[in-house]
Amino acid sequence: MSTMFHGVDAKLEVLAYLKTRVGVPVVSTRPDKADAPKQFVRLITTGGGGRTSRILQDALVTVDSYAETSARSMRLALNVDALIHQMPTISGHIVQVRGSYPSEFPDPETGQARCTATYQFTVKIPQATN
Helix, strand or coil: CCCCCCCCCHHHHHHHHHHCCCCCCEECCCCCCCCCCCCEEEEEEEEEEEECCCCEEEEEEEEEEEECCHHHHHHHHHHHHHHHHHHHHHCCCEEEEEECCCEECCCCCCCCEEEEEEEEEEEECCCCCC
16 A cells, blocks of 8 residues: 655645634635725735655745735735744644745736735645555
């Protein structure tokens, strides 16, 4: 019988973690309806180095923080940034986080204020048992 080693979906780990801590909706897809929330956080998987050893993988996740104004989106992005950098002390799988400083990047499709940062997560892959 062979042993299966599966990776960890870093985006889902971050999504679940932020949903309980940010105070605004955390989503994978930008809400585009007229009743969309004024503030929300969107996560997108953007690649990464992949598996770096038998038990570690690197994943990139881009985080967009949307709000009514540039100042509010930056405040939200900085709050998210602080929370994400706490993950190695809280999460069982995330062992290291490196990220870019949030930058103003208004959404060209909606015109809404948005700050964007990309994070590299080093994730410990749980080992299957026979």
